[in-house]
Amino acid sequence: MTAPTDQQLIDFVIRETRLIDQHRFEEWLDLFADDGHYWMPLEWGQTDPRLTTSLMYEDKLLLKIRIERLKGNRTFSQKPKSRCHHVIQTPQVERRDEQANEYVTWTPMHYIETRLDQQDLYAAWATHTLAMIDGALKIKLKRVDIVNCDAAFGNIQLFM
């Protein structure tokens, strides 16, 4: 198996955020490995997603439910729909472990979600743990640490 170059890792993360901003959620979900997770910790520096509460800790099934729900005719909190926008720094390649097939990137970002007259800005860091599976990069874990993760938020309906 050919190991990905740093540039391929960077391009992957940039494309991943673009798919969210363009609401191409099915394509986005395909980027996850079958056992991949999306994790948004509640606690600063959280290490455990199981016995510490998170804002989100979702496998592909739960992410699929969210994506299907966004399309639903009776999804009233999406009438009208939310929109979102990422501004990301160039992802930094944090770790490459070709033996273990594990590649980690770290990406500071600003994320904006809007609906009706409301616009909310979040600052966060995304940590992607990626692997080469059947010749393609896949997400094993996307961890999003919001700077003020423990603040009281209103609705966050899309994906950071």
Next chain:
Amino acid sequence: MAKYRGNVEAIKGLIRETEVHRDVYIDEEVFQLEMEHVFSNTWVYVGHDSQVPNPGDYFGTTIGTQPILMVRHTDNTVKVLHNRCPHKGTRITTETCGNAGKFFRCPYHAWSFRTDGSLLAIPLRKGYENTGLEQSHAARGMTPVKHVHNYRGFVFAKLNDVGPGFEEFFGESLSSFDNMVDRSPAGRLEVAGGVLRYMHNCNWKMLVENQTDTCHPMVAHESSAGTAIEVWKNAPPGSKKPMAVEIYAPFMASYEFFENMGIRVWPNGHGHTGVHHSIHSDYSAIPGYFEKMAAAYGEERAKAILNENRHNTCYFPNLMIKGPIQLIRLFKPIAANKTLVESWTFRLVDAPEMLLERTLMYNRLINAPTSVVGHDDLEMYERAQEGLHVDANQWVNVQRLYDPSETPDTTAVTNGTTEWQMRNQFRAWSKFMTMAM
């Protein structure tokens, strides 16, 4: 000009047998009066004593809109103090929770207080000689809340002298706390997992009412729970139903399911759904749990504890608890149109960890600002907060299964889709709002 202050009749006129006036939800003057009366004449939940296990441990929170703190005193009792320095008003605690050591020290002028609130020392004290300080409010230190009760770890406080005592106020409704605590083989709970805080642009009572509203899940949550069921249908045959689907799916249960689950009302505005069964009844057994319960209580008693599957128990004014999954939600009023919802979770001491894992999963799937079920509900509350500004109809209807012979402050078990518990809450609201006016 004040429309409601000093006008008991106007306040009472806001609550009819089967209707509630919109000012109860949108009027700032009514909100202010609620803080002075409803949140002062009743026993309001403060926190759990496992949050302050050691002397000097404190936890800062609010009753209504007033900052208070709960602290473990040197004699091991839990005190509740008004969280301001008697000198200039500075909030004493800097962190939400922590340990004060032997005394609190105000970060502004270093006045210090024992953990029961009494004044310990003032720097440069001679500047107060012959000033009559000992007669001032300041000399008495941080004012303790006089009426505090710790029920099996749950700490409540009542700010005013008026209003009923703890036992009289809660009565039989305490059985829901008993069931939650008894579910621990050790008979003890600990706050665990972290608190989810979710800001709502709506009145706090919309959330309270929703807890016993059994005609909304299959409608408002069709988008989330209904989708979960549809997506799960595509799973390969024979797949084990995941915990998350077990949690989502019952929200789509039929009207008949909710009618048959039953609602119980108690005096003083308390009540619960899920008398006979609930959305929590059919969760998979957690390996090893029943054995621990049977060892602690005997098989028969263990079964009785675990067969009680109350859904939501509402404690007037602003607390809801879910015994079967060890979760509580506190609806903290901020303004007539703003409410902070805190969802707290508990570990059953000596029970398998997987119970806490399920509790935390439930909390993030249902109660987080990122929860799709939460999105469904908040959308409805915010639309109502807006819709109530319509002048052509100024009343909210709570008439479902109303019976003219229904009396206030009674205990009764009835159809699970009744709005009796909402009427019960508003009758209590009227009573506690006006009892000291």
